Each structure stands twice: as C-alpha cells, then as structure tokens.
Amino acid sequence: MFARSTLAAAILAVSTGAAFAAPTxxxxxxxxEPPNLNPTEGAAAAVDEVVYANLFEGLTRIAPDGSVQPGLAASWDVTEGGKVYTFHLRDGVTFHDGAAFDAQDVIFSLDRARAPDSTNAQKELFTGIQSVEALDPLTVRVTLKGPDGGFPFKMAWGDAVMVDEASIAGIAxxxxxxxxxxxxxxxxxxxxxxxxxxxxxxxxxxxxxxxxxxxxxxxxxxxxxxxxxxxxxxxxxxxxxxxxxxxxxxxxxxxxTTEGETILAMNNTRAPLDDLRVRQAITHAVNRQDIIDGAMFGYGTPIGTHFAPHNPDYIDLTAQSAYDPEQAKTLLAEAGVSGLKLRLALPPPPYARRGGEIIAAELAAVGIATEITNMEWAQWLETVHNGGDFDLTVISHVEPLDIGIYGRDGYYFHYAKPEFKALMAKLQETVEPEARSALLKDAQKMIADDAVNVYLFQLPxxxxxxxxxxxxxxxxxxxxxxxxxxxxxx
Missing domain, CATH: 3.40.190.10 (Periplasmic binding protein-like II)
Incomplete structure (x- = not known):
C-alpha cells in the first residue's frame, strides 16, 4: 500500500507540475507579412516587427520606454564635443552560424549602410559618418563629420543592425x-x-x-x-x-501609443497638388475625428503635423488645418480647380481601407472625386513608396522621430524644400537640448504651413x-x- 500510494503521489505530482508548467x-x-527579412534594405515596418531585437541587434537598442540602451556595444565614450564615438563591444558574441562578432563586422555593417550604392531605407541615418575604424577587435571608433548628440539613437534603429558579410547574400x-x-x-x-x-x-x-x-x-x-x-x-x-x-x-x-503618424499623403510634385491652395483645400475637407471614429472606433489622437503628441517637443497645430469644407471649396476656386479627380491608393491595414472610404466621401463633398485602388502591401511599397506613382494614399509612418524624411530628395511625397533641408542640417549639428527642441518645433510648423500632407491621427x-x-x-x-x-x- 505504501509503495502504491507513493507511486500514485509521484505520478500526481509530475502530472500536476506538467499541467501548470509555463509554456515555452x-x-x-x-x-x-514582411516582404523580406532584411531590415537594412526594406522600408516595411513588418520586417522589424519580426526581427528587431529578436533576430538582429544593433550597437544600441530602444527599450520599451523609448530610451536608448546598450546593445552589442556594452558602453560608448563621446569625445570632441559629440563628434567621436568610441564603442566598446561585448565579448563572446556570435552570429547564429557560429561566426564571432567583432569590430570588423561593425565596419562592414556601417560602411555598407552608408555606401553610395546603399539601398538602406534610412540611409540618412549614416550620412554623418566620416570614418569607422577598429582600435582592437572589441573597440570601434566612429568619427562623424560634425557633432551629433542623437547618434546613439540612430544606431538603435532596425536599419542599423549589425550583419555578417559572410551571410549577407541570404539575408532576405x-x-x-x-x-x-x-x-x-x-x-x-x-x-x-x-x-x-x-x-x-x-x-x-x-x-x-x-x-x-x-x-x-x-x-x-x-x-x-x-x-x-x-x-x-x-x-x-x-x-x-x-x-x-x-x-x-x-x-x-x-x-x-506608437510612433505612427497616420497621414493622407499627397504627391507634392503632381499637378494640381503642387499648388499649396489645393493641398490646403484637401486638409480642410477631411474631418480627423470622422476618421478616428469611423476607422479606429474612437482610438487615436488627432495630429496637425508629423510628430508624436507624446514627444515633449510636439506642438499642437490641428487648428491650422481644421475641418472646414466651405474653406476647402473657396481655396479650390481660388486655385481655379474644378472637376478634379485624384487616385487614392490604399494599403491593407484597416485604418487605411476604412479611413480611405471616409476620406473619399468627404473629398467628394467639396468637389474632388477619387478613384480608389486597394493594394496589397508589396504592391503599395513598389508602386507608391518606391515608385512615387500616386496622387493620394493613407499610411502610418511608425519610425521614431522621423520628421527628417521631409528633407529627403526623391522621397515618395516629394517635398524636400531647401529651407526644410537646412533646418535638418542644423539639427544634425546641434547638441544642446533646448536648441534642438526649437529646431524641431520650427520643422513641425514648416510642414504644417506648407500642407505637405493631411495629418490625421497618431496610431494607437x-x-x-x-x-x-x-x-x-x-x-x-x-x-x-x-x-x-x-x-x-x-
């Protein structure tokens, strides 16, 4: 009896433990679905949603609270007023194929990202780099063209992860x-x-x-x-x-919250969208709250520029582009535009498909017809983002602190105003926090004044x-x- 009871108790204990063991x-x-698994070339956020901090790592990383934390670099020193960064790499790191990670991999990764023929979607993150050199196998010195207090943040992006030259051919x-x-x-x-x-x-x-x-x-x-x-x-x-x-x-x-500024993007080089009055008319024709209620069931924070409301440098410019269909009609008349028909490309996310239908109805109310094309993700990336072949599109830009995209030549909504590019260049070389804050506020105001896009809501x-x-x-x-x-x- 004792042996049998002991056995039964043991079986019960094992089975009970198995029943309550945490799954792995x-x-x-x-x-x-990501179009590929290469975060150093593609623009799709879905790539990072799979691989960031899971499969690939950078010198630094972003923590859940948004702070910059050590990654493959255990620490770093900043000298020459923010112009030289010396990264001290972790010892004993290996790639998944067993190859050792060291300073040469950092040199390869950063030189590849900043090369003239680089196809990195965030190549601007690396344009300030003057040189990358190994001081020893676990120490890398990065010299910048000018001071950049935000460089550790840039190195935390998914586009800045470390890769191995030996396995780069199959990275996708x-x-x-x-x-x-x-x-x-x-x-x-x-x-x-x-x-x-x-x-x-x-x-x-x-x-x-x-x-x-x-x-x-x-x-x-x-x-x-x-x-x-x-x-x-x-x-x-x-x-x-x-x-x-x-x-x-x-x-x-x-x-x-997310870093996702959800916008109705406009092709600023395509007539009549190259006319400020037409773009302003479109901003006044769209009711942000209708989009938030109808597409997001009330979830979302209205925005008036391309900046996250939870960022301490955000300024509320929503009143500047308030819903005013009569003003929209007046602006279209001043621009001499009537009978306008625009193509509206919509990627798969529900906020885009649902929001696009509401936007189309509100544009129709002020005399702008739209031809809606529902696109799969790969098609949208190829046609709209990479090809710039569109009039209007709805998309959420989820990269952190990405207002700098408005200064990029050839970027899909085609703004790149020289004065804005000069602002970004000044921001690049500014280290003092209050001065950086003022520049970021000026940038927000400039793109709102120019009605580059219709700023809808911050994606929750x-x-x-x-x-x-x-x-x-x-x-x-x-x-x-x-x-x-x-x-x-x-």
Missing part, C-alpha cells in the same frame, strides 16, 4: 543575426518561425519557439483570437470587437493577448515585437 511557445498574429530569406532567436522557417503567406539561439550572449528568453502568423482580415483576426489559434495580436486590427474581448477573462486588452497600439502572457510592449517606441521579456505566467 507563443504564436503572435500580424496584419502584414535566411537571415543570420546575433539576437536571442535564430531563423527557423518561412511559409510565405502563412507564418514565420523563430527558435531560441543556444549560443546567445545575453539572458536566455523564456520563449523558445515563436511563430508569427499573418492575418490581414479583421474578422479572421478576431476568429483566431477567440479560437486561441494565436496567443497574442500585438497590433490588433479588429478594434470594433474590443468590448467583447475585454469582457472575456481569457484575454487582456493592452492600449498604448492596441494589443490583445492571452491573460497569462506577460512582457509584451504596451507602447511601440520602435516597430517591434521584442520577445526578450515575454513569458507565460504559471
């Missing part, structure tokens, strides 16, 4: 990084799987197997959550179902997750699903 696998839902589909996860598989149109890397230099993640499933349809996303086919949807597209999910004890709803971060999951980012200071601190509670 997780499945995340994503609206958009079989990426090799230094992060806590290595690439597992990619079933295109379905999922990407990452697996914990045993040789990771830092703290090992609690999640050992992570799957990213691509579900663009809001109805299908809701069904996947309800059936628990996905464990979390960090950027949940079916916001109309949130009340039902909030009432279900199986789930928790996580509402935070609305996530839904199994109630037992901990460690998901509530806010999105960077487009990322960093799994390093994610775990299941027991």
């Amino acid at each position: 696998q997780i499945t995340l839902g994503m609206v958009l 589909t079989k990426p090799v990084g230094t992060g806590p996860y290595r690439f597992g598989e990619w079933r295109q149109g379905d999922l990407i799987r990452l697996q914990a890397y045993d040789g990771y230099w830092g703290e090992k993640p609690a999640i050992t197997d992570a799957t990213f499933r691509f579900i663009s349809d809001p109805t299908a996303a809701f069904a996947a959550i309800m059936a628990e086919d996905v464990d979390a949807f960090p950027n949940y597209p079916a916001v109309e179902t949130l009340p039902q999910l909030e009432a279900d004890p199986r789930f928790k709803v996580i509402v935070g 971060k609305i996530g839904v997750a199994n109630a037992r999951i901990e460690g998901l980012w509530a806010n999105a200071p960077m487009p990322a699903n960093d799994l390093g601190a994610v775990r299941w509670s027991e």
Whole structure:
C-alpha cells in the first residue's frame, strides 16, 4: 500500500507540475507579412516587427520606454564635443552560424549602410559618418563629420543592425543575426518561425519557439483570437470587437501609443497638388475625428503635423488645418480647380481601407472625386513608396522621430524644400537640448504651413493577448515585437 500510494503521489505530482508548467511557445498574429527579412534594405515596418531585437541587434537598442540602451556595444565614450564615438563591444558574441562578432563586422555593417550604392531605407541615418575604424577587435571608433548628440539613437534603429558579410547574400530569406532567436522557417503567406539561439550572449528568453502568423482580415483576426489559434495580436486590427474581448477573462486588452503618424499623403510634385491652395483645400475637407471614429472606433489622437503628441517637443497645430469644407471649396476656386479627380491608393491595414472610404466621401463633398485602388502591401511599397506613382494614399509612418524624411530628395511625397533641408542640417549639428527642441518645433510648423500632407491621427497600439502572457510592449517606441521579456505566467 505504501509503495502504491507513493507511486500514485509521484505520478500526481509530475502530472500536476506538467499541467501548470509555463509554456515555452507563443504564436503572435500580424496584419502584414514582411516582404523580406532584411531590415537594412526594406522600408516595411513588418520586417522589424519580426526581427528587431529578436533576430538582429544593433550597437544600441530602444527599450520599451523609448530610451536608448546598450546593445552589442556594452558602453560608448563621446569625445570632441559629440563628434567621436568610441564603442566598446561585448565579448563572446556570435552570429547564429557560429561566426564571432567583432569590430570588423561593425565596419562592414556601417560602411555598407552608408555606401553610395546603399539601398538602406534610412540611409540618412549614416550620412554623418566620416570614418569607422577598429582600435582592437572589441573597440570601434566612429568619427562623424560634425557633432551629433542623437547618434546613439540612430544606431538603435532596425536599419542599423549589425550583419555578417559572410551571410549577407541570404539575408532576405535566411537571415543570420546575433539576437536571442535564430531563423527557423518561412511559409510565405502563412507564418514565420523563430527558435531560441543556444549560443546567445545575453539572458536566455523564456520563449523558445515563436511563430508569427499573418492575418490581414479583421474578422479572421478576431476568429483566431477567440479560437486561441494565436496567443497574442500585438497590433490588433479588429478594434470594433474590443468590448467583447475585454469582457472575456481569457484575454487582456493592452492600449498604448506608437510612433505612427497616420497621414493622407499627397504627391507634392503632381499637378494640381503642387499648388499649396489645393493641398490646403484637401486638409480642410477631411474631418480627423470622422476618421478616428469611423476607422479606429474612437482610438487615436488627432495630429496637425508629423510628430508624436507624446514627444515633449510636439506642438499642437490641428487648428491650422481644421475641418472646414466651405474653406476647402473657396481655396479650390481660388486655385481655379474644378472637376478634379485624384487616385487614392490604399494599403491593407484597416485604418487605411476604412479611413480611405471616409476620406473619399468627404473629398467628394467639396468637389474632388477619387478613384480608389486597394493594394496589397508589396504592391503599395513598389508602386507608391518606391515608385512615387500616386496622387493620394493613407499610411502610418511608425519610425521614431522621423520628421527628417521631409528633407529627403526623391522621397515618395516629394517635398524636400531647401529651407526644410537646412533646418535638418542644423539639427544634425546641434547638441544642446533646448536648441534642438526649437529646431524641431520650427520643422513641425514648416510642414504644417506648407500642407505637405493631411495629418490625421497618431496610431494607437492596441494589443490583445492571452491573460497569462506577460512582457509584451504596451507602447511601440520602435516597430517591434521584442520577445526578450515575454513569458507565460504559471
């Protein structure tokens, strides 16, 4: 009897422990499938949502609170008034193929990103670099053309991750990084799987197997959550179902902020959009609150310029482009424009598709007809973002502190005003915080005055997750699903 009871108790203990052991696998839902897995070339935020801090790492990294933290560089020294940065690399770091990470990889990564033929989507991050040199295998000195107090922040972007020359040829589909996860598989149109890397230099993640499933349809996303086919949807597209999910004890709803300025972008070089009065008319024809209510079910913060409201340097310029359809009609008349028909390209996210329909109706009310084209993500990137072949489009720019895109030659909405470029050049060389703040405010005002785009709302971060999951980012200071601190509670 004793032996039998002891055996039964042991079996019960083992089975009970197994029943309550925390899972080590997780499945995340994503609206958009990345076009590739190379963060150093593509403009799609969906790339970073899979690989940032998971598969690839930079010299520095962005923490959940938006602060810049050490990454592959354990520390750095700043000399010559912010012109020279000396990075001290971590010892014992390896790429997923076993190759050692050292100063030569930093030189290769930064020289590749700033090369004349570089296709890095954020090449401007690297234009201030004058030279990159190894002082020893674990020390790299970066000399800039001028002081740049924001350089550690720039090195934290997904576009600035460290890569290995030996594996660069396959980076788009079989990426090799230094992060806590290595690439597992990619079933295109379905999922990407990452697996914990045993040789990771830092703290090992609690999640050992992570799957990213691509579900663009809001109805299908809701069904996947309800059936628990996905464990979390960090950027949940079916916001109309949130009340039902909030009432279900199986789930928790996580509402935070993003760096995503959602805009109705206009092609500033295409007539008649090259006329300030026409662009101003369009800004007055669109009711921001209608878009927030109709496309986002009330979630979202109105913006009047390309800057995040939670940033301390933000200025509220919404009144400058307030909803005023009569003013819109007057401006169109002053510009001599009538019977205008514009093409409106809409990518897949629900905010764009739903918001685009509302915008089309409001433009029609002031005499502007629109021809809507619903595009898949790869088509939008190729045609609109890369090709500039559009009149209007709705998109959320989720990169942090990215007002500098308005100074880029050839950028898809084609602004690049010389005076704005001069502002950005001055900002680049300014270190003193108050002076930088003033320049950023001047930049916000300039693009609002020029009605470069229609500034709609700051995209909220609305996530839904199994109630037992901990460690998901509530806010999105960077487009990322960093799994390093994610775990299941027991």
